[in-house]
Amino acid sequence: MAACSNNVEIRIIDTRKGKGLFAQMSLKEGDVIFEEQPVVSTQFLWNEMYKYLACEYCLQSLETAEEMSRRLTQNPALVLPYQQCCEARPSEYVVCPDCQVVYCSEKCLQFALSSYHRVLCMGSSKNDPEHPLSxxxxAWRNIHYPPETASIMLLIKMVAIVKQAKNKEEAIQLFSQFAKATVNEEEQIVHKLLGAEFKDQLEMLRQISVEAFFEDSVQQWFTPEGFQSFFALIGTNGQGIGTSSIGVWARNCDALELPEEEKAELDKFIDKLYDDLDRVTGTFLNSEGSGLYKLQSACNHSCVPNAEIRFPYNNHILALVALKDIAPEEEICISYLDECERERSRHSRQKYLRENYLFSCTCEKCLAQAEDPDITSEEEEEEEMEQMEEEGEDQ
Known part of the structure; x- marks a missing residue:
C-alpha cells in the first residue's frame, strides 16, 4: 500500500498495471471522492508566452473574464454582462518583490517562497535571455511546440524544492512515490515528448539544467540516464490543469436565477462567445499547465470510467468526482481519452492509448468489442462514405 485517504486506497495491482486506486467505502454518483493539491505544478511555457496570466504557484487565472474574452476573441470592445459572476480579484494580487512574478494572493507568494521560489527567483535578470533559466x-519552447503535454519547469521546480528544503531526504521522498517506467518505455515517452531528435534535445536540456540547478543530494537526476528517467516520470504521471476566468464566469452565470427571456438571451450570448473563442483561439481557451498528484497518479484508465477529474476552484486543486455509484473495494478509473475519443472504434482507442500511454486497454468496453474489425474510426468513416457513393451510383 503506497498511500491512503478516508475514501480511497492506493494498492499495487500487478507488475504490468502497477498501482491502482480503490474505494474504501460506498460512493454515490456525483460524490467528490477527494480533493488534492499537487506536489508540484507549473504553467505551460507556451501559454505563458501567449499572455495567459496565471498565478505562478496555484495557476489561478489572473485576467478578469472580460479581459480574457477580449484578448482571446481579438475584440477589444467586447463587454460581458453580469460581471459580478467573475471571481477574479486583481486587488488581491501580489508580486515577488525581486523578480515581479505575479501571485493571486499573499498566501500563494509565501507558499512559493517557502518551497522553491527562492531558488528560482531571477531577480533583475528576469528578462535577460542569457540567464540559464531563460x-x-x-530551448524547451523550440523543442516542444503547442499543444504542450509536459513542461521542463516541472523538473526544475522539483529540483528547486529539494535544493531549498531543510530536510532534503524528505523532499526527495515526495517524488519517489510516482510510477517509474522501464528503460524502453522511458525512451518511448521522451521520444513522444521531444520528437525525432529526442536524444540530442534531451542532452541539451540536461546540460543547461546541470549548469544552472545541479544539486549534490540528487546528482543521480543529472546523469544522462537519470535525466531521462526523471523526464519520463513527468511524462507518465503529469496531469493537465486547465483554469479559465471565462469558465468560472460562465458557470456562475448558469447558476443565476433569471426570468426565462433574460436567461435565453444570456445563453445565446455565451454560446456566441464560445463560438468566437473557438474560431479565433481554438484549443487555447484555458490557461493550462501540468502537475504531479499523489492520489490521482494512481488512477488507471477505462473507456467506461466511473470517475472524472475536475478543477472546481479555477486553480491547481484537483477534485475526483464519481460518475456513477462505486462499491467498496471497486477500482476507481478515469479516462485518459476525452468524450469524443471514447466514442471512436476500439481499434482507434487502442491505437491512441498505445502511442501516448504505452499500454493496451482491457476495460469492459474493450473486451466486449474484442471481435470488432481492426480498423480505425477514420477508416470506418471512409468505408461508409464509399458505400454511400456506391449506393448513389446504383440509384
Missing part, C-alpha cells in the same frame, strides 16, 4: 525555457 535559456532553458527558450
Amino acid at each position: 535559456r532553458l525555457q527558450e
Whole structure:
C-alpha cells in the first residue's frame, strides 16, 4: 500500500498495471471522492508566452473574464454582462518583490517562497535571455511546440524544492512515490515528448539544467540516464490543469436565477462567445499547465470510467468526482481519452492509448468489442462514405 485517504486506497495491482486506486467505502454518483493539491505544478511555457496570466504557484487565472474574452476573441470592445459572476480579484494580487512574478494572493507568494521560489527567483535578470533559466525555457519552447503535454519547469521546480528544503531526504521522498517506467518505455515517452531528435534535445536540456540547478543530494537526476528517467516520470504521471476566468464566469452565470427571456438571451450570448473563442483561439481557451498528484497518479484508465477529474476552484486543486455509484473495494478509473475519443472504434482507442500511454486497454468496453474489425474510426468513416457513393451510383 503506497498511500491512503478516508475514501480511497492506493494498492499495487500487478507488475504490468502497477498501482491502482480503490474505494474504501460506498460512493454515490456525483460524490467528490477527494480533493488534492499537487506536489508540484507549473504553467505551460507556451501559454505563458501567449499572455495567459496565471498565478505562478496555484495557476489561478489572473485576467478578469472580460479581459480574457477580449484578448482571446481579438475584440477589444467586447463587454460581458453580469460581471459580478467573475471571481477574479486583481486587488488581491501580489508580486515577488525581486523578480515581479505575479501571485493571486499573499498566501500563494509565501507558499512559493517557502518551497522553491527562492531558488528560482531571477531577480533583475528576469528578462535577460542569457540567464540559464531563460535559456532553458527558450530551448524547451523550440523543442516542444503547442499543444504542450509536459513542461521542463516541472523538473526544475522539483529540483528547486529539494535544493531549498531543510530536510532534503524528505523532499526527495515526495517524488519517489510516482510510477517509474522501464528503460524502453522511458525512451518511448521522451521520444513522444521531444520528437525525432529526442536524444540530442534531451542532452541539451540536461546540460543547461546541470549548469544552472545541479544539486549534490540528487546528482543521480543529472546523469544522462537519470535525466531521462526523471523526464519520463513527468511524462507518465503529469496531469493537465486547465483554469479559465471565462469558465468560472460562465458557470456562475448558469447558476443565476433569471426570468426565462433574460436567461435565453444570456445563453445565446455565451454560446456566441464560445463560438468566437473557438474560431479565433481554438484549443487555447484555458490557461493550462501540468502537475504531479499523489492520489490521482494512481488512477488507471477505462473507456467506461466511473470517475472524472475536475478543477472546481479555477486553480491547481484537483477534485475526483464519481460518475456513477462505486462499491467498496471497486477500482476507481478515469479516462485518459476525452468524450469524443471514447466514442471512436476500439481499434482507434487502442491505437491512441498505445502511442501516448504505452499500454493496451482491457476495460469492459474493450473486451466486449474484442471481435470488432481492426480498423480505425477514420477508416470506418471512409468505408461508409464509399458505400454511400456506391449506393448513389446504383440509384
